[in-house]
Each structure stands twice: as structure tokens, then as C-alpha cells.
Amino acid sequence: MESKDRLLAAMTAAIVEGDRAAAEALAAKALAESLDLHEVIEKGYIPGIQKVGALWESGEYFLPELISSAECMKAALAVLKPALAAARAEAFLRGKVVIGTIEGDIHDIGKNLVASMLSANGFDVLDLGADVKLARFIEAAEETGADLICLSSLLTTTMLNQRRLIEMLKERGLRGRFKVLVGGAPVTRKWAEDIGADGYGENALAAVKLAVALGPKRRLG
């Protein structure tokens, strides 16, 4: 019992420290010892990312710490994922997200931050990369049964494609099936409203909060 508690505490610490190798090794150990994965995630890893969030909020952590911890969390979850799937326990995931930088735009830093934070917060994220054709977003969302489509653009010119995607969803009768979130430097709340998007996040943390609010309400276990 004591050793399990120590293991959970180590998982939390690995996330807080952004120690990816430790986070993965601990996940592998949890599998080897057949621990309750629900408990591993809820009591080991999640408290870590929560602590990171708190350190960020208090001004202790900056983006490098925030993102490395998020990446660390993603890595640990990736180790656990096959076992979770086998146990039909993926339901702990907050929802499925398809994300990408829109057609004509190869700027992907903002999108990467958002994708990373979404994964770290328990979303199943399919990152399509940059310069993603509009039709590809829709295909990927249909294939994966996504809940959310997240569109990023850095350029004013490519921002226009965000509107096109929403129109395309309407034309195909799919608008109701996916929530569409938009973001990127030139994007504003007003733009999101104008094009009929479901939401706009001005930064990665805002995007996570928005996705949590709009995503499906699934509970673990």
C-alpha cells in the first residue's frame, strides 16, 4: 500500500517536474504491477497536471514548464492507452478532438500549444498538422467520431478558411455533429461569432477551459 502511494506521488512529481522519462517509466511500472489504471490516472497523474496549472496561475511556472509538463502527461497517457483500450476504459477521456492549422497556413506554434494542453487534460487529440485542407478536417472528424474540431490560423488571409469550413459542414449536413473552436493571432471573439463558430480561445489554457465546457460530459469508470 505504502509502495503504491509512493508510486502515485512519484507520478505526480514527474508531471510537476516535467520529467518525461520518469513519467513513462512509472506508467510502465503501473502496467507491470497491474494497478488500477483509473486510480493511477486520477490519483497519480491528474494531480500533477493540476499542480502545474496552479503553479502557472500563481506565476511560478512559465510556458516552458507548462508545456513540458503537458508533453510529459501526454507521454504517460500514451503508455497507458493500449491497456485502457483493452479494458474499454477510454471513457475517462474528455472527448475527441481534431485539430490543425488551416489550409494555406504553415504556422503551427499556437496550434501545437493548444493540442498539447488538450492532450494533457485528457482529450484524445488528433493533430493533423499545418496547412490542412478543409475537407481533411471533416474526413478526420467523421472517421474518429470527434466531438470538437479546432481550427488555427495565424494569417488574416487564411482565417477566411475558418468560415469556409463551417459553411462546408453545413452543406454536408454535419454542422450539428461537431463543435467548432477557432483560434490564432488575428482571430477575435467577434470573428468567431460572425462565422458561427462554437467558441474562441485566446490562449491554450482558455482553449482547454472552452473545450471542457463544450466537450461531452463523460466520467471515468
Place this chain on the structure above:
Amino acid sequence: MIRTMRPKTELLSRPFIEKIIDEAILLLGRHGVFVENAEARILFKEAGMPTDETSLKVLINRKLIEDSLEATPLTVRLYDRTGEKEYVIGHDNVHFDPGSAAVRILDHATQQERLPLTADLVQMARLTDSCENLHFQSTALIASDVPEIIADSYRLFVGLQLCSKPIVTGLFRTAGFRPMFEMLAAVRGGAEELRRKPLAVFDACPSPPLKWSHLTAQSLIDCARAGIPSELISMGLTGATSPVTLAGTLVQHVAENLAGLVICQLAQRGAPVIFGGSPAGFDMRKGTTPMGAIETMMIDMAYAQIGKYLKLPTHAYMGLSDAKINDSQAGLESGMGAVLAALAGVNVVSGAGMMDFESTQSLEKLLIDNEICGMAYRLIGGIAQRDEPLALRLFEALGPENQFLTLPHTRKWYRVEHMFTTLADRDTYEAWVGLGRKSMAERAHDRLERILGETSPNLVDPALQKELQAIMRNDAQSIGIGVLPEMKIG
């Protein structure tokens, strides 16, 4: 007479410059650059560089880089609309121009940012024409009342009609080159005349780290072949899209710019290129790209120094601010940037009027920045020896009242030695109160209204205007846009 010293600031030692360049060349040779444009990849392939059609990566060797540098002109010459006034971009010359492609404008009446309209673009061009310390204009605003798809040519269309200065512009789409080139050639009276006397510079921004997109590489190729100078705008963000150390970011910056320069020279040997950029010290808390950060300015000054070492004309985004209103921060960051750029001898300094991380233009700030640029020019003018002896004889000529005001020497030199401000407040407190206790931004707005109300627009002649309108109309119609906003001037 002792020669006037040109005040100058350098941040890097020679061995440090050489080390940065060497690493940049190694980076291009070992890691390579991502070239999305097929035509550019063919150029590299024909030059014997290893290109990978799957990863779109190109490795560039030292010899090709050195050969391309050899081919690049030391200076770029631009000419105004009349073709008479020449501006040499190179050496330690400094030319200021407004920051380009703002997606918003700070509305003075509401003190809020809003989307720019054609009417704002018109005012911007007219004001830039009036600013004596801004040598170039830029396509500074993206008008929201025209479809985004033709916003590139439309900005140029408005600027060329209302301001006679050379113009810094750029493409939003590959198809934008044709109409924009036609407009420039129309002003010059032909493609060959345009090649002989360039009127515009096209900015092309690689995407950090080490990527040249399809559009930007095409812009380099098309401009090189038309004799239009390309300004390479590498824009690494420290710790986000480039190494976090300033020196590390400089390596990437130089590598990205060199890759662009090679594309230009492969497309047309001898093509005019400006070694520029808009990098930023990434803010690790806000995730923003502060242009007013001192580290941003240090990177700018350093790569400009490297550009000079490589015998290239230079450019930087300096003299702008991240403030959202015309407050102390706006003046502080813009003032510091413009002065440092001038001291570093950056040849083209883009940023006047700009705020909120390169996203917003303020017409009031444009006028304030014009004054800042005037001060920067005065500074680099240096301290000159006007007389021999300097002052001894003046003291002999002084009367018992010790009055310099009435000396002919004073009258002879005061306008040359001193610059007069129009917006900076130099009134006594009482006089300032008497004038309505106005802030600098309010005084700038008053001046804006005077300029726009009392001067007539510097319009192109009607025949040329018709020609430009026809090119713009064709461009719009070619993508199914029938109606353009009315351009109200005055």
C-alpha cells in the same frame, strides 16, 4: 576641420559574428531548410543541392551560399513615384517606414481597436506622404471592406495613388504578384523602367524554424526575375520557434535569411535582396511576441550587424510598440527602438505607427513616430565641427550682457544644429494648460486633422489613375469580385 563621427552601436565582436555565420551555414548544410515551393526545389536541385521530394527538405552547401552572397548587390536603390528621388539602401543609411499589414487600427475617437476600412488606408497613405522622416510608405493596413483574397493588391492600389514615396509591400497569394507588378510597371511606364528604377520592396517571411512556404518562395522568385528587391523577414520567437538564447536565435535567423537569399540568386543572379527580419523575444508567460522587448531589439541590432558584415543591405522591425493605446509604453518602446535602429545603422526600419505586436496601426502614433524618427536622424547626424576655432572668437564678440541670442553665429546655425519638434510638448506649464492640457496623442490627432483638412492629396495623374483602376478591376473580376469600395479622398 575634424570629420563628423557617425554615432554607431555594435553588439557583436567580429569572432562572434563569424561564429554565428559559420553555424548558420553548417545548419543549412546538415539540417537543411524546408522548401514548400516546387519551383524553388528545382532551382536547388539544378544547382546540385540534395533535395528530398518527400520531406521537402533541401540541404544547401557552403559554396552555393558564398557564391550567392557574392552575387548579391551591396546596395538596393529605390525611386519615388516620379522616378526622380533616389534612396540608397545600404551602408549605414537609415530609412524609416510604417509597420506593414496591420489587421486593425486604433480608432482615436473611441480609443478602441477596430477593423480598418478603405477610408483608413486613404488617410494612412496621405499622412505617410506628409511625414518628412518616413522615407518610404508601406501597405500598412489590410482594409476589411475588400475581400481578404485581394487585400494585397488593393493596399498597393491605394498607396500608389496617394503617396509618392517608394513602397514596402508583400503578397497574400501567389496570383497577387501579376496585378501588383502591373501596377508598379504602370507607374514607371514599363517593366524595364521598373527594373531600372525599383519603386517597391516585397517582404517575404520564412516560417520559423527554417521553412520557406510555397507563397513566400514564389514571391522571392517572381521578384528576383522582375528586378524587384525582396526583403527577407525571418521571425524566430526565442524559445518557441527558435532557440531561447539570443545567439542561438541569431544562428537560425541568419540561416533562414541565407536560404532565402540563395533562392533569389538562383532565380536571377544579381537579384536585389535586403537582409531583414522581425524576430521577437517570446514572452514565456503570455505567449506573445513583444516587439518592444529590449531582447527583440538586441537580436535586431545584432543580425543587422551580421548583415553588414556580409555586405548586404539590412532591415528590421524596430521603433514600434506593444502598447494598446498611445501611452508612455508606446513612446518608450518606439523611441528606444528607432534610436537603437539608427545607431545600429539598420537601412530600412519598419514599424512607425505600429502597436499591439504588429497587429495594429494608429494614425496618431504614425505622426508621433515621425517625430521620434526625426530625433533619431538628428542623433546619427552627430556633432559637427562648424567653426575654427569652435567658440573662442564668439566670446570675444560677446557684449557685456553675455547675450548669445543676438550673435549672427547663433542665427546662422540654430536651425541646422537643432531640430524643432511639432508634437513633443515644450511649453511652460501655464501655456500647456492654456492649450487645453492635451496629451501627445491628442496633439497628434489635431495635427492629423490639419494635414488631412488643409493639404491636398498627392494624387497620381488622372490617366495613370485610370490605368491603375483598370488593373485593380481586372484583378478583382478574375476572382469573381465585381464591386470595390469607393475610394473617397479628402
